Amino acid sequence: MSDSAASVDSLKTKVPAKTIGDITVPSPVFSCRDVDVFYGDKHAIKKVNIDIARQQVLAMIGPSGCGKSTFLRCLNRMNDTIVGARVEGQITLDGQDIHEKRQDVVQLRARVGMVFQKPNPFPKTIYENVAYGPRIHGLAANRGELDDIVNQSLRRAGLWEEVKDRLNQPGTSLSGGQQQRLCIARTIAVNPEVILMDEPCSALDPIATARIEDLIDELRESYAICIVTHSMQQAARVSQRTAYFHLGDLVEVGETNKIFTNPQAKLTEDYITGRFG
Amino acid sequence: MSSTNNSAVKSAAETQQQVRNSLARRYRAERRFRFYGFAAVTAGIAFVVFLFGTIFAQGLSVFQQSYVKLEVFYDPETIDPAGNRDPDDLVVADYQALVRAALREEFPQVEGRPNLRELYGLMSSAASIELQRAVTANPDLIGQRQTLWLLADDTIDMVLKGNVSRQAREDERRLSDQQIGWLNALEQRGDLDLRFNRSFFSNGDSRDPEQAGVRGALIGSLLTLLITLLLSFPIGVGAAVYLEEFAPRNRLTDVIEVNINNLAAVPSIVFGLLGLAVFIGFFGMPRSAPLVGGFVLTLLTLPTIIIASRAALKAVPPSIREAALGMGASRLQMVGHHVLPLALPGMLTGAIIGMARALGESAPLLMIGMVAFIVEVPQGIVDPATALPVQVFLWSDLPERGFVERTSGAIIVLLLFLLLMNATAVWLRNKFEKRW
Known part of the structure; x- marks a missing residue:
């Protein structure tokens, strides 16, 4: 434990001054420029520049505490809820600054859905879990439409067959993997443009993980997906682009197969070959 | 060499022995703590039982109250001398006189003002209020006879409930020997009894205990x-x-x-x-x-x-x-x-x-x-x-x-x-x- 910490510290000096790789993509959904995040005095994210492409999965990897989750939470302004957190720099969603006064945070979160590390279904029925988003955003005119949205969302999340007979049972009665798919169904029920996933499989067993990964692959056709993961295999399996974070710096970003086969930065290579992390 | 080695590195048996010794001490501490907890809970329960026991022993008797059975004649001469059934007159009429008349009927042998005053003292002033209520609610009662259970005075009540002894010396209780005699007579005839205490639940406060309610x-x-x-x-x-x-x-x-x-x-x-x-x-x-x-x-x-x-x-x-x-x-x-x-x-x-x-x-x-x-x-x-x-x-x-x-x-x-x-x-x- 102390060894790896020491090695991480010694690596601090080796962070390249500028992000290596292609930070830009054509027609990005998110475009982040010089993003800094501070937690009080702590500089958690340092001058991050990155674009997020449509219909693609971006995996963010890096050792614990490197700021990947913090960066993810910038994208739907969840950091607003943390006392003492401050975000600087420019983040645009479809060309519009998300920190602009005119940008409503409620609307932003309807466009940018989020799936959390621990499955966190509401303590309500399965139906109510999925229906909640459409209901508060007024997406269904009547009960029939709402039923359709719930039905479709559960189908797309691959959960319909398992829960169709018990929609009125509590969401928390499902298994961990099912709960996480319920959370994904809940997120896609409001039809967002981007789905943020913060280590969605870290609390799941390999079988449930495989199902979620298949699901991510299917959902990619409709949504831009950002996934934070600790598993490099998972990043390699599900993503098209990978970004490597290190102690608040975005070290390298590029196509996933390039990053994993031929990393440009020494730090990236050390991490993916398992020398630390 | 080997002896220094032994002192530095303990054998497994030695370690086990030390653990066993400390185990006994730990279990003793746990038993002691359990005993304290049990003693505290027992003492607490004992106090609660004592408290509730006292309250209920003293308080349960309040749900019953002494009533005297009297045959009341709603004498028109007394309460409606004008004979016009005027509600204003009926409210202020002398209903106490009706109660007194009923008591005299019950004990016709009692004579003389001091004796009569003692006799009237058997009844609560609430008795006449009850008659007043009955008549104002139903003026047709006037001229009729009715047998009613009417509220007795609290001194009677206390004797009947055994809170005041009948055998006590006369100057140590509020009832005279004569009143105790009437009380015994009423009780023998079945005209004095403990009945459910309605007034405790229907009345407000009062200076008379028998009329006071919650x-x-x-x-x-x-x-x-x-x-x-x-x-x-x-x-x-x-x-x-x-x-x-x-x-x-x-x-x-x-x-x-x-x-x-x-x-x-x-x-x-x-x-x-x-x-x-x-x-x-x-x-x-x-x-x-x-x-x-x-x-x-x-x-x-x-x-x-x-x-x-x-x-x-x-x-x-x-x-x-x-x-x-x-x-x-x-x-x-x-x-x-x-x-x-x-x-x-x-x-x-x-x-x-x-x-x-x-x-x-x-x-x-x-x-x-x-x-x-x-x-x-x-x-x-x-x-x-x-x-x-x-x-x-x-x-x-x-x-x-x-x-x-x-x-x-x-x-x-x-x-x-x-x-x-x-x-x-x-x-x-x-x-x-x-x-x-």
Whole structure:
């Protein structure tokens, strides 16, 4: 434990001054420029520049505490809820600054859905879990439409067959993997443009993980997906682009197969070959 | 060489022996602690049993009261000499004369003013009031005869219940030997009996123990607590939600938090003084009114409810908040749809504690005049009223033997009220509690 910490510290000096790789993509959904995040005095994210492409999965990897989750939470302004957190720099969603006064945070979160590390279904029925988003955003005119949205969302999340007979049972009665798919169904029920996933499989067993990964692959056709993961295999399996974070710096970003086969930065290579992390 | 080695590195057997020795010590400590706990619980139970035993032993007799069976003649000559059945005249007529006439009929041999006065002393003044009520409700009774069970005086009641001995010397009891003789005669004829004590539940306070009832205090407590609940629960929950979910964390909110915690420890009589100064002195609200009592008890219970509600809100897992916010719920939606339902059971627990405290409070009510002697049962929140604990306090101070059982009786009613209230709250809490 102390060894790896020491090695991480010694690596601090080796962070390249500028992000290596292609930070830009054509027609990005998110475009982040010089993003800094501070937690009080702590500089958690340092001058991050990155674009997020449509219909693609971006995996963010890096050792614990490197700021990947913090960066993810910038994208739907969840950091607003943390006392003492401050975000600087420019983040645009479809060309519009998300920190602009005119940008409503409620609307932003309807466009940018989020799936959390621990499955966190509401303590309500399965139906109510999925229906909640459409209901508060007024997406269904009547009960029939709402039923359709719930039905479709559960189908797309691959959960319909398992829960169709018990929609009125509590969401928390499902298994961990099912709960996480319920959370994904809940997120896609409001039809967002981007789905943020913060280590969605870290609390799941390999079988449930495989199902979620298949699901991510299917959902990619409709949504831009950002996934934070600790598993490099998972990043390699599900993503098209990978970004490597290190102690608040975005070290390298590029196509996933390039990053994993031929990393440009020494730090990236050390991490993916398992020398630390 | 080997000996130094042995001292430095202990053998496994040695280590095991040390563990075994420490084990015995640990188990002894645990047994000792268990014994202390058991002793404390036993002592607690013993005290509770003793307390309840005393209260019920002294108070249960209040639910029965001595009544005398008399044949009453509604003599038109006495109560309606004009013969026109005028309601105004009927109200003020001399019904005591009817009771006296009935008593003379029961004991025709009694003669002479002093003896007759003693005879009339057997009955409570409530007897004539009952006749008055019967006649004003149904004037057709005039001219008829009716056999009624009428309230006996509390001195009779005490003898009948065995609280005062018939064998005691005459100068040590309030009944004369002659009265004891009539009492025995009535009892032999079956005309004197202990019956269910209606007046205890239908009357307000009285100077006569046999007429004194808890209804006034019960209604007063009910109205006061209703106002307390209606005000303190919404305000307390609202304040807790604002402080916990919406207010910025700064020096001002820190000061408010410290002050709320301090307020919870302020002696209740201080709240009474505050109520007296603000509600009665400044706003000119009526004295002795359940309305003001409710306001004062609201001030008293608010800190408790706010503290409990904030703790309940803090206990809601942050993942639920994140899930709601992540779905695009506004802050108010997050609180209203997800956080409040999960925190409600905890808030209700706070409300139970607060309301139970409010029900048992007498000191702040003394300050705002709810300690007055009030005979009428309050009809609304601005009528003069008293409360159950204050009634207990008032009766416990009175010299008549009959008020001893009434004090305990009022305590029983207070405890039953508390039990009923808490049971309702617990039922509500369990209903809202989601175990999933």
